[in-house]
Amino acid sequence: MVLIKEQIKKIDKSIVEEVVEDELLERFKSCYQCGTCTGGCPSGRRAAIRTRDVIRQALVGLDDDLLSSDLLWLCSTCYTCYERCPRDVPTTDIIIKLRNIASHRGLMKGPHLAVSKMLIETGHGVPINDEKWSNLRKSLKLTPLPPTVHSFPEAVKEVQTIIKELKFDELIAYGEEVKKKLAEEEKKRAPERIEELEAELKQLKEEAGK
Amino acid sequence: MTESSDITRDYDLYLGCVAPNRYPMIEASTVQVFKKLGINLHDMKGASCCPAPGVFRSFDIPTWRAIASRNITIAEQDRRDIAVMCNGCFGTLLEANHLMNSHPDQRTETNAILEKVGRQFEGTVKVRHIIDILYNDVGPKAISDMVIQPLRGVKAAVHYGCHLLKPSETRPWGKDENPTFFDDIVEASGAESIDYKDKFMCCGAGGGVRAAIKDVSMDFTREKLSNMKDAGVDIIVDCCPFCHLQFDLGQVEVKAMFGEEYRFPVIYISQLLGLAMGISPYDLGLIATKDKPPGTPPFIPTEPFVKKVVEGM
Ligand code: SF4
Ligand code: SF4
Numbered sequence: 001m002v003l004i005k006e007q008i009k010k011i012d013k014s015i016v017e018e019v020v021e022d023e024l025l026e027r028f029k030s031c032y033q034c035g036t037c038t039g040g041c042p043s044g045r046r047a048a049i050r051t052r053d054v055i056r057q058a059l060v061g062l063d064d065d066l067l068s069s070d071l072l073w074l075c076s077t078c079y080t081c082y083e084r085c086p087r088d089v090p091t092t093d094i095i096i097k098l099r100n101i102a103s104h105r106g107l108m109k110g111p112h113l114a115v116s117k118m119l120i121e122t123g124h125g126v127p128i129n130d131e132k133w134s135n136l137r138k139s140l141k142l143t144p145l146p147p148t149v150h151s152f153p154e155a156v157k158e159v160q161t162i163i164k165e166l167k168f169d170e171l172i173a174y175g176e177e178v179k180k181k182l183a184e185e186e187k188k189r190a191p192e193r194i195e196e197l198e199a200e201l202k203q204l205k206e207e208a209g210k
Numbered sequence: 211m212t213e214s215s216d217i218t219r220d221y222d223l224y225l226g227c228v229a230p231n232r233y234p235m236i237e238a239s240t241v242q243v244f245k246k247l248g249i250n251l252h253d254m255k256g257a258s259c260c261p262a263p264g265v266f267r268s269f270d271i272p273t274w275r276a277i278a279s280r281n282i283t284i285a286e287q288d289r290r291d292i293a294v295m296c297n298g299c300f301g302t303l304l305e306a307n308h309l310m311n312s313h314p315d316q317r318t319e320t321n322a323i324l325e326k327v328g329r330q331f332e333g334t335v336k337v338r339h340i341i342d343i344l345y346n347d348v349g350p351k352a353i354s355d356m357v358i359q360p361l362r363g364v365k366a367a368v369h370y371g372c373h374l375l376k377p378s379e380t381r382p383w384g385k386d387e388n389p390t391f392f393d394d395i396v397e398a399s400g401a402e403s404i405d406y407k408d409k410f411m412c413c414g415a416g417g418g419v420r421a422a423i424k425d426v427s428m429d430f431t432r433e434k435l436s437n438m439k440d441a442g443v444d445i446i447v448d449c450c451p452f453c454h455l456q457f458d459l460g461q462v463e464v465k466a467m468f469g470e471e472y473r474f475p476v477i478y479i480s481q482l483l484g485l486a487m488g489i490s491p492y493d494l495g496l497i498a499t500k501d502k503p504p505g506t507p508p509f510i511p512t513e514p515f516v517k518k519v520v521e522g523m
Contacts, residue, residue: 042411043419046433047426074426077264077417079376083385092377099268108269109422115265123258125265126227132503133231139501140238141493146230147253155256158327159277165323168273 019058019097028094030087031055037081037091049074051081051091058098067102073109103171106178113179116172123149123159217347221293221338222285223251224303227259228451229295233458233507235495236451239480240295240340242489246356247348251293257281260302263373264417267302275316276323278306282337283329291336293343295480297450298416301373303337308380339374341449341479342382345391353398358488360400361519366482367443367474368393368403369434369457371450372412395479396447399486406441408434415456428467431460435472445515446476454478455507462509475512491516 019028037051038044044051049071057066066072075095082092102108108116119125127150128134134144149155163169229236244251260278261267267274282303285292294300310317311333321330344353370392378385387410393403414420414430435457438446448454458476465471477496484494491497496512 042408042414042430043426046429047423070423073418073422075417076372076412076414076419076427076430077268078372078412080372080412083376083378083387096268096271100271103269109418111421112265112269112418115262115418115421116269119259119261119266124227124231125259125262126231128231132506133234135501135503136506137230137234139499139503140234140495142230142234142238146225146234146237147255147257148225148230149256149258150231152256155258158256158280158329159258161327162276162280162323163273165326166270166273166276168270171270 018101019094027088027090028055029059031059031085031089032087034086036084036086037089040080040084042078042080043074043076047074051075051095054095054098055089055091058094066098067105068107072099072102073112103175106175108172108175108179110179113172113175116168116175120160120163120169120172123156217249218291218343219248220250220252220290221343222254222288222290224254224257224260224281224285224292224294224299226294226296226299226451227262228455233451233454233478235481235508236295236454236478239478239484239489239494242493243480243484243487244293244340246484246487246489247353249343249348252288252290254281254284254288254292257284260296260299263298263302263305264419265421268418272319272323274302275306275309276320278302279310279320279331280324280327280329282307282310282335283324283331285335286332289334291338294337294339295449296452297339297371297373298452300337300339304380307333307335307337338382339449341374341392341395344395344479344483346382350394350398353395353483354400357398357400357486359486359519361482361486362400364399364401364515364519365404365442365444366396366401366447366477367406367438367441367445368396368409369413369446369448369453370410371448371453372416374449375410392449392479396482399482401445401447401482401486404441404443406443407437409437413453413456413460415452415460420456424463425467427456428460428463431456432464432468432470435461435464435474436470438474439472443474446474447479447482448476449479451478458507459509473510475510475515476508477512477515481512485516485519491520 035052041051043049077092079092115125118127138144145151241251261274310331396403414427420427446457461472481494481496492499496516
């Protein structure tokens with residue numbers, strides 16, 4: 001996790017400052033930690049995300065743990081918490097903003113990088129990438145390709161121009177780079193980890209023997 | 211034809227990704243049903259991914275807003291409001307349209323990008339979910355007048371999904387934790403909407419959870435399916451291709467992951483209405499033709515449901 005810490009140190013602004021850059025998210029600061037958001041969260045019922053804690057952590061600035069964990073990506077953006085917050089804190093939009101901050105530090109998930117590459121290449125997040133999809137369309141008396149970017153190469157170029165202008169392609173390339181470095185770090189740490197596990201095992205055996 | 215003559219009868223149909231590229235029966239049935247109702251859905255040429263709110267909005271808001279605004283400018287050029295079949299696409303296009311119209315700074319910033327592709331966002335069109343058009347313009351009464359084969363005895367679990375309803379401040383029906391407008395449209399077909407536990411809970415597909423944290427995503431779906439089973443429903447009716455995929459393919463995945471087996475046919479609202487209006491179940495993608503390629507949806511067959519309806523339940 002050294003690398004992630006380095007990434008985060010590079011940015012001196014605290015998370016709270018970054019989040020409230022957007023005037024709409026000012027209300028964020030009025031959270032009084034009642035927990036209504038957590039109570040109605042369908043993801044929190046089965047996974048580790050606790051919406052109230054996400055808001056609190058972002059407020060007090062425990063940024064590295066929050067940004068590098070899975071927590072932010074467990075939100076299905078259902079907006080239940082957003083609707084129910086008695087203080088009108090735009091909870092879901094804050095989570096989305098935090099995800100933007102994480103993404104800009106190269107901390108996107110692997111499948112998210114993959115779907116982004118689809119968008120960059122084709123203009124569709126879920127493109128027709130197998131003949132069977134065109135054949136399915138034909139079996140329903142539809143054109144083999146829909147009248148979307150799939151039928152208009154110049155439209156794909158427009159989307160790609162927008163992506164280049166906003167450096168979204170670079171963001172995805174950066175995410176892949178960080179992912180690779182993290183995997184290498186993990187690999188380097190593997191022998192250490194094996195030692196640790198062996199020591200644990202030895203201890204367990206000793207305890208079992210007692 | 212419906213009675214009311216003052217409603218908009220021409221829209222640009224925004225397709226998105228999942229409907230045209232994975233579940234084209236949703237596209238085919240919607241076009242046919244709207245035609246029967248006297249509303250023309252026109253091609254929105256060169257539209258791209260909306261882009262998906264859970265993923266792309268999460269990665270980079272300016273890119274999300276610019277690509278969404280580009281899509282909206284296509285309809286602006288066509289001088290037609292946008293009809294949307296997907297809750298996610300509806301969320302993206304509605305929110306982006308709202309932001310561009312209410313935040314001059316964001317509009318200026320995004321228009322500077324759109325200028326590079328010869329476009330400008332003008333703010334001249336509305337973004338409407340087909341459920342909004344069906345309920346508020348056509349109306350359940352006019353729909354039921356078109357029904358020639360009432361789906362009597364069919365017990366439906368209606369799934370609204372999230373972004374049809376929330377955030378409520380920009381939605382046409384406002385804040386309501388227990389709305390019934392979608393149930394009213396379903397019941398116009400003659401089917402019965404059955405109440406079930408946590409009906410308004412998310413299907414689990416959104417927010418990039420399906421892509422990145424599959425077991426959690428499928429556990430949402432498992433819970434919903436189990437609640438539907440407890441209520442004794444025959445079918446699931448939805449109004450979003452991504453929820454549709456999550457329930458259809460999801461039943462196969464839930465079985466593989468949790469060993470729980472469900473066999474609910476998953477029916478998109480236009481397939482349901484089309485069947486009741488007497489459109490051929492082959493054209494609606496409810497009965498597979500011999501040309502349907504292997505390995506394509508629906509993964510839970512819908513034929514048994516259609517046969518039951520046709521033979522009378
Ligand atoms: S519901 Fe609102 S005020 Fe209460 S903890 Fe959540 S964000 Fe804070
Ligand atoms: S929007 Fe996210 S955090 Fe809020 S209730 Fe839904 S899943 Fe939970």
